[in-house]
Amino acid sequence: MLTMTDVEVGYGRTSVIHGVTVEVPPDGVVAVMGHNGAGKTTLLRAAVGLLPTRSGTITLDGEDVTGTAPHKRVRRGLAYVPQGQQSFGQMTTLENLQVVADGRARGAALVDEALDLFPALHGLLGRRAGLLSGGQRQQLAIARALVTEPRLLILDEPTEGIQPSVVAEIEQAILGLTRRGGLSVLLVEQHVGFALDAAGHYYVLASGRVTAEGTGGAGSVTDVRSAMAI
Amino acid sequence: MEIIVTQLFNGLSGGSILLLAALGLALTFGQMGVINMAHGEFIMAGAYTAYVTQNVLGSAGLSLFVSLPIAFVVGGLLGVVLEATLLRRMYHRPLDTLLVTWGVSLVLQQLARDVFGTAGVDVPAPSWLSGPVELLGFSFPRTRLFILALAVAAFVALALALRFTPLGRRIRATVQNRPLAETAGISTRATDRLTFFIGSGLAGVAGVALTLMGSISPNLGTSYIVDAFLVVVVGGVGQVRGAVIAAFVLGIVQSFLEYSTTASIAKVLVFALIVAFLQTRPQGIFAVRTRSLA
Ligand SMILES: Nc1ncnc2c1ncn2[C@@H]1O[C@H](COP(=O)(O)OP(=O)(O)O)[C@@H](O)[C@H]1O
Ligand SMILES: [Mg+2]
Numbered sequence: 001m002l003t004m005t006d007v008e009v010g011y012g013r014t015s016v017i018h019g020v021t022v023e024v025p026p027d028g029v030v031a032v033m034g035h036n037g038a039g040k041t042t043l044l045r046a047a048v049g050l051l052p053t054r055s056g057t058i059t060l061d062g063e064d065v066t067g068t069a070p071h072k073r074v075r076r077g078l079a080y081v082p083q084g085q086q087s088f089g090q091m092t093t094l095e096n097l098q099v100v101a102d103g104r105a106r107g108a109a110l111v112d113e114a115l116d117l118f119p120a121l122h123g124l125l126g127r128r129a130g131l132l133s134g135g136q137r138q139q140l141a142i143a144r145a146l147v148t149e150p151r152l153l154i155l156d157e158p159t160e161g162i163q164p165s166v167v168a169e170i171e172q173a174i175l176g177l178t179r180r181g182g183l184s185v186l187l188v189e190q191h192v193g194f195a196l197d198a199a200g201h202y203y204v205l206a207s208g209r210v211t212a213e214g215t216g217g218a219g220s221v222t223d224v225r226s227a228m229a230i
Numbered sequence: 231m232e233i234i235v236t237q238l239f240n241g242l243s244g245g246s247i248l249l250l251a252a253l254g255l256a257l258t259f260g261q262m263g264v265i266n267m268a269h270g271e272f273i274m275a276g277a278y279t280a281y282v283t284q285n286v287l288g289s290a291g292l293s294l295f296v297s298l299p300i301a302f303v304v305g306g307l308l309g310v311v312l313e314a315t316l317l318r319r320m321y322h323r324p325l326d327t328l329l330v331t332w333g334v335s336l337v338l339q340q341l342a343r344d345v346f347g348t349a350g351v352d353v354p355a356p357s358w359l360s361g362p363v364e365l366l367g368f369s370f371p372r373t374r375l376f377i378l379a380l381a382v383a384a385f386v387a388l389a390l391a392l393r394f395t396p397l398g399r400r401i402r403a404t405v406q407n408r409p410l411a412e413t414a415g416i417s418t419r420a421t422d423r424l425t426f427f428i429g430s431g432l433a434g435v436a437g438v439a440l441t442l443m444g445s446i447s448p449n450l451g452t453s454y455i456v457d458a459f460l461v462v463v464v465g466g467v468g469q470v471r472g473a474v475i476a477a478f479v480l481g482i483v484q485s486f487l488e489y490s491t492t493a494s495i496a497k498v499l500v501f502a503l504i505v506a507f508l509q510t511r512p513q514g515i516f517a518v519r520t521r522s523l524a
Contacts, residue, residue, distance in 0.1 A: 050409050074415035082413065088406045091399070099403045100414050102396035148415050 001026045001152050001184040002047065002078070007056030009039075009046040015054065016042045017208045022186075024152065029178045029185040031195035031216065033224060034205035040188045041083055043205065044156050047186065048080045049073050060152070079150030083157050083188075085137040087144075089130025093121055096129050096140055100147040107147075114143035117173055135166030142173065152184045153177065160190065174198060192224050204228055235368055237485045243374040245481025246381035249474060250439055251454045252461035253384055254432035256473040257425060258309075259462050262405075263322035267331040269458065270451025271338035272308050272430045276301035276437020277446040278346060281353045291356035294438070301434035308338075309430020310423055318422065335451065342448035350445035359442065373442040380439055384432060385474055391428075392470065401425050460504055480504075 002024040009017040016039045024030045034040050045051040047058060049070040058066045060076050070080075088096050097114060101107035115121055118139040124132060129140060138158060145153060158174060159167045171194055178185050178198050189195035196202060199216035204227045212227035214220050255269050283297035284290060312334060320326045355373055362369035392398035403411040404421045412418050440450065461480060465472030480500065487496035 048413055050413065069417070069419075070409075070412040071415050071417045074413065080413040082410065086407060086410050088403045088410065090406055091402055095399055095402075099396075099399040099411075099416070102399060144414060 003059045005057050008054040009042055009051050020210055024184050024186050029199045031199035031202040032188045033195055038205040039208040040205055041156055044154055074148055077151035079145035079148045080154045081141045081145050085134045087129035087137050087140055092126055093129055093140055094125040096144055097147055100144050110147045114146045118143055135162045138162055154186045156188045196220050237489050241482030241485030245478035246378040248457055248461050248481055249381045249477035250436035251458040252473050252477055254429035255458050256462050256470050257429035264317050265324045265328040268335040269433050270455030271335045272305040272433035273437040274451040276305050276434030277441050277450055279304045280438040280441045281351055284353055290354050294356055297438050301438045302431035305434025306427040306431035309426045313426040339448045350447040352445045353441035355442050377439045
């Protein structure tokens, strides 16, 4: 579904990601773990197209998208939930979903389906997104991503900084998505337990390099912990 | 009492002209961080569009309505060309855009001089706009009432379009969070271009309205661009409704000051008031409110 081959990414003159290769197979769930500052977000921004790659290639469904704009990658089935519960703060919850649904044949139905996943949003449709709680905004962000009918969902620390009562709800929703066919997931996550629960394959990133990788599942928890301890 | 009503009306009328000139700027400056000095020349182009349309059609009554949409498109196309050739490389670099568009505005003025001559030309108002409307013992010039109605209509149409149409949602999303809009599947480039088309098109509409106020000449735009920017800054950058309040308040204040002093002293006083206002409220009447980065 998505391959990033030997990519080099950075800001200004400094490189942050040094020759990383990551693959997300069709229908597969892949977790990327690593400490703060390891370069996880930078890697995802490159995957989405918000940051240019200095070298290396990115393909979606086997087609080279290395230089294409983010919205064109979205058209090819990629959806991205950035770190930090981002939303269009001055727009209402409903407008946040509509702006993505606009122009899609099944737009209204897609909004309803996305809302079914997070019933709590139903009562908040008229409220400005900037006034929602962090957890609600994250639910909105995931719902917004789903309205694009993605075949690849990219999530950057979806439960970071969210009140504990909502974390379980979001984790359940993500697990539900990973198990529904036709959707690949690339998940950046600090909670090793949850990440390996969800993922079929994992990568550990440190200082912009892949330092460990392997298959998901509870059996890998100690491997990942020791890889991250280095 | 009579003086108050008259000055109030003059103020509203002046404010409506300010609003027409500033509405498009509020969109392109406020929302895209582009200082477009050529906006005044887009107004001028709209005025000459009315002039040409009237010469082609021959009838003043019809040509006013025909020239409004044509001027919108003419202004819009000029804006899109400017955006595509120069400005798109300079978003959120106000000083660069200021210099570049100032150059463009000089070129456009010279172009107008070459085509239409230096002297002013008249675009006669249709007969149904001549003379005043008498109401409660006061008389209001019909042309000014028309401009007031046009300004209000333009604002309402813009506000409704921003609020309720898919394009309006895309524009607001792009303004609020450009990277998020891109990754939500919105082509922010296409949205920028359309925003510029609409903003510049509104300048064209303003130009048509100005033909009702007197003769037009190639430097028509220079007399409005500074006032229009003042409206945008006082209203609060990026706030269309702020521009409305600012335009009418400035129009009314200026009208009363002109009555009690002279036109040039009034201008100086208005400037001083604006400086004082921006000292206490640099963000303008309305500031963009956000709880977080979101
Ligand atoms: N906008 C930026 N400009 C410059 N450096 C940045 C920027 N964002 C992140 N970095 C740097 O890139 C490195 C990786 O950051 P990031 O990808 O956010 O890490 P992670 O998501 O794994 O915590 C850090 O050293 C960080 O300081
Ligand atoms: Mg991060």
